[in-house]
Amino acid sequence: MDLKAVGQRIKSAREAKNLTQEELAALVNLSPTHVSVIERGLNLLIDVVAHSVTGVTNELTEKIEKLPIKEQKKIIKVIHTLLEE
Known part of the structure; x- marks a missing residue:
């Protein structure tokens, strides 16, 4: 790398x-x-990055799962849009 x-x-x-x-x-x-x-x-800092990403992913997942399906889909669209740029 x-x-x-x-x-x-x-x-x-x-x-x-x-x-x-x-x-x-x-x-x-x-x-x-x-x-x-x-x-x-x-x-x-491969270790820090790996642990941080996992922590962020878990936190995001927990927050998104608490939302209604319609709101979850909106967030997914926003994420896809941001990743395409």
């Missing part, structure tokens, strides 16, 4: 959303220094 290329993609996505490293760090519960390390391709 090319960590520098991955880091550059993360940086580009962050900048496209007009976020600072500090703002992104707060959103993903990491330190700004850690975000900088990731963007520079020095480290990707």
